[in-house]
Amino acid sequence: MKKQQTGQSMDRVDGRLKVTGGAKYFADHQLPELLYAALVCSSISNGTIKSINTTKALRAPGVQDVISHLNAPPVPGYKNSDPNAKDGLKIFKDNRIYSNGQPVAIVLANTMERAVHAASLVEVQYNQETHYTDMNANMGKAFQNNRMKDYTRGEADAWKKAPVTIDATYSLPLEVHNPMELAGIIAHWDTPDTLVLYAKTQGVKNVQDTIKRLFQIPEQNITVHSQFVGGGFGMALRVWPLEIATIVAAKKVRKPVKLVITRDQMFTLVGYRPNAVQRLSLGATADGKLTGITHEAVAVTSPYEDFTEGIVSMSKFMYACPNVTTRYKLVPLNISTPIWMRGPGEATGAFALESAIDELSYKLNIDPLELRVLNHADTDPEKDLPFSSKYLKEAYQLGAEKIGWSNRKAAPRSMQEDGMLVGYGMSSGTFGAFRGKATVSATLKADGSLILQSAAADIGPGTATAMVQIAADVTGIAPAKIKFMLGESAYPFAPQQGGSSTVSTLGSAVTDACKALQQKLAGLAISHVPAFKNAAPETIIFEDGQLLRAGQSEKISYETILQQQQLPEVNVVATSQSGEERKKYSMYSFSVHFTKVHVHPATGVVRIKHIVSVADAGTIVNAKTARSQMIGGVVGGIGMALTEEAVMDHRFGRFVNNNYADYHVPVNADTPPTDVYFINKKDPYINPMGSKGMGEIALIGFAAAVSNAVYHATGKRVRDLPITPDKVLDEKGYQQWKLENKMST
Amino acid sequence: MPQENDQQHYPHRKEKHEARRDFLKQSSAMMALALTPPLVIKAAQHDEAIAGIFEKMPVSMEINGKKIEVSVEPRVTLLDLLREQLNLTGTKKGCDHGQCGACTVHVNGHRINSCLTLAVMQEGKKITTIEGLANGEQLHPVQEAFIKHDGFQCGYCTPGQIMSAVACIREGHAGSPEEIREFMSGNICRCGAYDNIVHAITEVKQGGKTV
Numbered sequence: 001m002k003k004q005q006t007g008q009s010m011d012r013v014d015g016r017l018k019v020t021g022g023a024k025y026f027a028d029h030q031l032p033e034l035l036y037a038a039l040v041c042s043s044i045s046n047g048t049i050k051s052i053n054t055t056k057a058l059r060a061p062g063v064q065d066v067i068s069h070l071n072a073p074p075v076p077g078y079k080n081s082d083p084n085a086k087d088g089l090k091i092f093k094d095n096r097i098y099s100n101g102q103p104v105a106i107v108l109a110n111t112m113e114r115a116v117h118a119a120s121l122v123e124v125q126y127n128q129e130t131h132y133t134d135m136n137a138n139m140g141k142a143f144q145n146n147r148m149k150d151y152t153r154g155e156a157d158a159w160k161k162a163p164v165t166i167d168a169t170y171s172l173p174l175e176v177h178n179p180m181e182l183a184g185i186i187a188h189w190d191t192p193d194t195l196v197l198y199a200k201t202q203g204v205k206n207v208q209d210t211i212k213r214l215f216q217i218p219e220q221n222i223t224v225h226s227q228f229v230g231g232g233f234g235m236a237l238r239v240w241p242l243e244i245a246t247i248v249a250a251k252k253v254r255k256p257v258k259l260v261i262t263r264d265q266m267f268t269l270v271g272y273r274p275n276a277v278q279r280l281s282l283g284a285t286a287d288g289k290l291t292g293i294t295h296e297a298v299a300v301t302s303p304y305e306d307f308t309e310g311i312v313s314m315s316k317f318m319y320a321c322p323n324v325t326t327r328y329k330l331v332p333l334n335i336s337t338p339i340w341m342r343g344p345g346e347a348t349g350a351f352a353l354e355s356a357i358d359e360l361s362y363k364l365n366i367d368p369l370e371l372r373v374l375n376h377a378d379t380d381p382e383k384d385l386p387f388s389s390k391y392l393k394e395a396y397q398l399g400a401e402k403i404g405w406s407n408r409k410a411a412p413r414s415m416q417e418d419g420m421l422v423g424y425g426m427s428s429g430t431f432g433a434f435r436g437k438a439t440v441s442a443t444l445k446a447d448g449s450l451i452l453q454s455a456a457a458d459i460g461p462g463t464a465t466a467m468v469q470i471a472a473d474v475t476g477i478a479p480a481k482i483k484f485m486l487g488e489s490a491y492p493f494a495p496q497q498g499g500s501s502t503v504s505t506l507g508s509a510v511t512d513a514c515k516a517l518q519q520k521l522a523g524l525a526i527s528h529v530p531a532f533k534n535a536a537p538e539t540i541i542f543e544d545g546q547l548l549r550a551g552q553s554e555k556i557s558y559e560t561i562l563q564q565q566q567l568p569e570v571n572v573v574a575t576s577q578s579g580e581e582r583k584k585y586s587m588y589s590f591s592v593h594f595t596k597v598h599v600h601p602a603t604g605v606v607r608i609k610h611i612v613s614v615a616d617a618g619t620i621v622n623a624k625t626a627r628s629q630m631i632g633g634v635v636g637g638i639g640m641a642l643t644e645e646a647v648m649d650h651r652f653g654r655f656v657n658n659n660y661a662d663y664h665v666p667v668n669a670d671t672p673p674t675d676v677y678f679i680n681k682k683d684p685y686i687n688p689m690g691s692k693g694m695g696e697i698a699l700i701g702f703a704a705a706v707s708n709a710v711y712h713a714t715g716k717r718v719r720d721l722p723i724t725p726d727k728v729l730d731e732k733g734y735q736q737w738k739l740e741n742k743m744s745t
Numbered sequence: 746m747p748q749e750n751d752q753q754h755y756p757h758r759k760e761k762h763e764a765r766r767d768f769l770k771q772s773s774a775m776m777a778l779a780l781t782p783p784l785v786i787k788a789a790q791h792d793e794a795i796a797g798i799f800e801k802m803p804v805s806m807e808i809n810g811k812k813i814e815v816s817v818e819p820r821v822t823l824l825d826l827l828r829e830q831l832n833l834t835g836t837k838k839g840c841d842h843g844q845c846g847a848c849t850v851h852v853n854g855h856r857i858n859s860c861l862t863l864a865v866m867q868e869g870k871k872i873t874t875i876e877g878l879a880n881g882e883q884l885h886p887v888q889e890a891f892i893k894h895d896g897f898q899c900g901y902c903t904p905g906q907i908m909s910a911v912a913c914i915r916e917g918h919a920g921s922p923e924e925i926r927e928f929m930s931g932n933i934c935r936c937g938a939y940d941n942i943v944h945a946i947t948e949v950k951q952g953g954k955t956v
Contacts, residue, residue, distance in 0.1 A: 015892040018900030019884065019907060021835015021875035028834035061800065112829060113820050180839045180847055180901040180935050230837070230901025231935050263840040460898030460936050628895045628938055635937025660844035660933060667930040668939040673922070 005472040009624035012465045023228040026198040036112040037259035038119035040105040042097045045131035045334045045653025049095040053123040062114035068105035077214035091241035100653040101268030131334040133653040142329040145306040151326040158323030159292030162283025166359045170352040170719045173645035175273040181230020183270045187247040188256035193217045199226045202236040203496030204489040210239040227487035232459035234340040235270045264658040271339030274299040278352040288366045290321040301330045302337040309345030317382035319375040343699035354427035354704035380586035388585035389683040395592040395614040403594035403612040412715035420598035423713025429701030433587040433692035434501040437577035439492035440513035448559035449481045456486040456494035462625035470507045474514035476545040500693025511688040513574035581685045590616040591697035593705035599713040601737040604728030611674040618683035618692035630676040633698020638666045641706035806867045809877025824848045824859035835875035835904045846932030849905035856912035875904035890945035898936035919950040
């Protein structure tokens, strides 16, 4: 047998394109007669547009048109929508302004510079109304969306009766995905009802479906190209108003139009992780058994959509606790709509839950690791089902061993090293392990190469590489002879790349397509190849790219069958989805994060010195790209824990740090060596590969591992992310540091 | 000093200075226009051809070993010239403010943010972009190392990271992982491949190959 490909650290199949500049992202495409677009965005945060003067802009050199609600061709799908339906911002439909930065016009010119300049010449006057952007000042407007009803298991708010309790409030600021690639689109109407798009998206089929609905043209008339995507982290999970604006503009001028938005517009046009305030209350017995968990969350949304996510989900099933209550409300503000950001709501919720568990451990004087093991949920207490696989305890032990947890002294502020306060912290994370429905086309060529196609997206995890490895194991064909093609709407259906489900969903479809291809080859052999004549299909064995008959020595390679029959290729299309197994088992991935931090006693600066993350994500398909997923999530977690916060000036409803210099995503020097370990045990039920998802759990819980370590180092609990020095600083620590360092001032 | 080199390498540079003087003459024509009746100005504003002459300057440079001569508006950045006019789209725009490093290229051997430099400032300069780093089919050692160590996920920051990494080694700033982390901090990777990038650079540095 050939070497098993699954589990190998295979180099990325698109690595060469990425290191040579050959990978084409949406904005890298050039079309004849291309026009460049620039957006004019609202400078007020609530009100209406009084007038738009485009005279100067239209006179500027190279300008083709300025399009706004005054002259935009109507979007047919907007026509019959219910104005109270809260179904999104309808760009250029009317003069209503809901938030600062909302596009009010799009300027088209024959160069980018001319479009940008002309956009500055558009004069917009507004009727300004009072805006509301401060969540804390608008808590009275909080309401419940019926997607997220209150949840109670056992007795409501049972924590109040427990002998040992924690009742704390945690807050998380608004965070912005900020992928390196700026958002935008190239739109070209080939004919009045045929549209070609080069998009930045996590799902070409989703784009096609949205455009079909809004522009009411047949699906086959919409072509979406998106072969390379420069990061998404959730922001490319929907079609945004800026994309509709470009498509509308292209329709009006009947020329291809390219829009690439600016970094500051990335803060207002393509979603964000909503800021949230959470109250987490725990009740436990004196010996550490949880008796009650109550998790209440309030998060922001836009005036025109109710965005909900899994903020309170983890608290329902993570620990074996008989009494759990969750409540979740939204506050509508004059800002754009949020969207899932890596780890999504679960990452927000995990910060609160895993911080509170840590707080409880100190109150009980039980090791935080031990407390988690003590309350480990052996079965899913929410769904009352067994887990399909769960090796969390193993992950705890492995992580503890690798970080050197046994060196940790239990008392806070008890460890020092090189003049720094030393802290160790840990946390756990979990996210649903999903499997959706996907279709894969598999074509075997007469030269023995295999082409697989599906309309999946790849925002970076290495989808094509993993699919090649999976196909190689099913077919026995060498990886070098297999090509997996994605990012084209013309390919068979695949869902969006989101929710850590791509390998599970698409890998299953690849497996099924490859098996169907083998059956088709077997059929050909039985009909036409003498040695296989009249063989029962079930007696045919597939090995190393060849067909064998049980108990007989003759073999025939796949390509020989094609060559003998003079077939240029054999094609199958297979659709794959989950079955009854999902009703019998609760399916989750789990992660454990350990950190060691240094905190400067005088300045409160936190430096993470060492990270150990362990993933229980089933079978690892590619050890190299899986590690990259994990360290990537951890870097996102460092940002969440220590640096990221979009700061709004509520007087104007504008972000004051809407750029990479002031909104601090971690840079290389912010990140320490990171050790990643995989349990790498097959989930027997989820899918043929036994792989669960990894993208989200890489980040979920990480921020708590840092805040818990900061508490251990300093004795100061920071419940308000990010953990900036001002929140860690304390007078006592500073005075002591001065004394120890013989500082006089 | 760079000017001396430029004179040596670009004897035709003088001609370009003369071209600039021509431009100044044209600018005088613009002054004259300002004094002409508004109706004429209005007509001129609508005339693309006239605007094109007024607003563009000739510039020549060597990009990836190839001499190019173009006429650009003075406000066009080197990044936008590469991407939008020369179809060298490997160099990426991540912020347009010199804050992310995605647009890093080499100018006369030094790494710079091409979004923060104007194309007209590059007269006579030698520019290397990601497309010019490999020797034909033979990848540069840093490109090889990035593949081996998976120094990327989405790949968008990668051209900038690699150009920066090559310069980082040449500058002598790749002596330790800590030093690499410091001197590679001008290149943001939102996918968070930093640890792998450090491994890739360390391996090339320790391999001792000339980069």
